[in-house]
Amino acid sequence: MTQQGVRWTADQVLALAPDAASRKAGSKLGAAGPWSEAGSTDEGTVWGLCRGSGSKPYQTVIDIADAAGPAYKCSCPSRKFPCKHALGLLLLWAGGDGAVPPGQAPDWAEQWIKGRRERAQEKRTAGTDSASGPGDPEAARRRAERRAVRITAGATELEQRLADLLRGGLAGAEQAGYGLWEETAARMVDAQAPGLAARVRELGAIPASGPGWPVRLLEECALIHLLDQGWLRRERLPRDLAATVRSRVGLSASADGPPVRDRWLVLAQYDTADARLTTRRIWLYGADSGRTALLLSYGAAGRAPELAMPVGLELAAEVSAYPGAGQPRAALGEQFAPPVPTATRPPGVTTEQAAARYGEALRGDPWLDSVPVTLDRVIPTPDGDSWQLADADGDSALPLTPSARSRPGLWRLVALSGGAPVKVFGECGHHGFTPLTAWPEGTGAAVPLC
Template sequence: MTQQGVRWTADQVLALAPDPASREAGGRLGAAGPWSGTGTDEGMVWGLCKGSGSTPYRTVVDVADASGPAYACSCPSPKSPCKHALGLMLLWSAGEVPQAPGRTPDWAAAWSAGRGERAARRRTADADGSSPGVTDAAGAAGPEAARRRAERRAQRITAGATELEQRLADLLRGGLAAAEEAGYGLWEETAARMVDAQAPGLASRVRELGAIPASGPGWPVRLLEECALLHLLDQGWLRRERLPDGLAATVRSRVGLTAPADGPPVRDSWLVLAQYDVADTRLTTRRIWLYGTRSHRTTLLLSYGAAGRAPDLALPVGLALEAEVSAYPGAGRLRGALGERFTAPEPTATRPPGVTTGEAAARYGEALRDDPWLDAVPVTLDRVVPIPDGGSWQLADADEDTALPLTPSARSRPGLWRLVALSGGAPVTVFGECGHQGFTPLTAWPQGAGEAVPLS
């Protein structure tokens, strides 16, 4: 990325879009028509984009920053990147932004300098490691105060879990038909009680129960399954002291207790396998899957943004960056925290090793022994072909008589048709998530040489 002439593909740019509307609008701005004063130098790309007003929007992107691409635009959009930043990067990826060494506009240079100054202040604060005004006595009292707060929260969660057990028992005693008659209000009120108990993980699972009675035929079976998993989580919390350390850490994480990433930092060249957002009325969660090309570890980065706003962390799919990643506690330790980054994301020919569809299903089954509440595991399928299966789709092994069905959500995504077009009936390599509902494809590579194609 720091080398002149090394550019991303259009797919890698569009994968950074915070939502489909931004992706579509940015695609329309990826042509030279509305742009003037464009240029690039040492990883900085800038330009003026004509909008509805008399003054064009000033847009600048740093595509060579080791912490990931950074954007600035004078438009009023709260989205990051906005459609103008996406359009400018598309123009750059197509080679239509001229090299302009030493001719960076003042406004773009000022933005870059400001970012550099803020980064230097953060490094200084980190190196100092102290907080002014904190006395030794306060520092000594800190751990003890934290221990008392943790004990009080654990007591609240225990009370909430005990109440939830009673509510589940009442539901089953009265029959599942009562859940359909009561509507979503029953579950929302129960979820609110779990929020009061400081158990957001329990609250989230309760809210998910509320949507099941309206999910179509077979909903009583699905509701009973999810109630059983919620009961298992409740019992895990109430008996956490008897569990193995890894499973106990998983239970704490599942009920909503956060813990810092305590695993030793692993420095590696991390390939960005996939990136996608999951949004609700409260929060936007960005999931980024990485693969360590030397450690052969797959890890999940989570980044959050307020409802309607994209999270800050964004990494282009199919590129690799040299960085450190530390694992969070819990069985499996799939989730990680991105630490120091040593290079900007740059192209790589590396692909993760693939498995058969049968091996993928077995891998999910093995993972459930450590985390019974796990929805899916990351898997790369090698030499599979997307084929229709009645009203659905599946990924069939090219060399074996096995297949994995696609999840309902995957069948409704536009990425399915991109996968079908990429395959054209020939085997492809596909990374995605394999779980109890099937396989969700997120990124694909053609056989032989070829760039990664984001499907999410």
């Protein structure tokens, strides 16, 4: 693959930005004015000097061919990755107007590229060695047993607290306030069941959240009760469902599925954050296998995760699935070539088929919030104070989730459609449909909506 013949779109570059401020600042640096000595190589290296406020220009270099997505190095003091200079340089390179010509990388860029690729190779070698080592299976078994005892105690206590809530009446939850749920969640953390803790914390936001909150609270309590009972009776469950229960209570597992080599289309990438962690979700679609896979990457609070894959690229790679009934999560394995833009699109279904697909998935994982779905030939349509995606060739529609209606991506979707059918990838669940990426009818590049 020759990088010089491959150009990303501006949307694909800006999708890498850690926040809106970086996206705006990087866009301003996407012109040739502040740059000098910019260049690129066939191996996927882009570099340049950017004039700043100091006496010396900032040295910026990007490794586009990195297996985990672009990697960046800049001499500026910014703690964001990528910084505005890296975004600006990528935009300049993506323009393809000769502002970033092919050439030989300068010493400062070549040294960084060589060093990081050597470290990556050492890390892969060390990982292979550790994976093949004998370890101490007996010690691991004892640790797992001790943790299982703690989780069982936590699940039993949580069952009692749910019973007390129902016995006293749901109105008491509104009077007790958020403190009740935070204290219960802390108890689940002590029990080493972070999955239970996260679900309990969500209960605290439901009372007094608007009309119908008692129904929503009861529904969520029922799901937690089901998860508790699944854990307490895990030995009787089918293997895949038991693996799902372990994952939902917070037990980590390794990606033990057989590696699937494919041409993986990057469907969507978006981040969610709380006070402690930023989680990045990257959806992939296998052009040959027809499988949809989810990659998860994490970063400490305030820092973007390292793994980054712009929407609309295709990578030849292997992925391995995590255990669980119908779990889409996978781990990225060996990559055989750098990501390249592609015109490949995933096949779509109707809105009615999408709803049915979510219903089928709930049989294997009752706690599933949504499933990845591509809708074919739908039109964004106002529905009173809300919006929906209506089938262009049928009578059914899916409402958009409240979060989707408040995102700027909704208006990008409406503008892309212009009243005509579009193909849309997103997540379909009990709250509705969240659009993440769209393609215009006919030809055209993928448009990120998140």
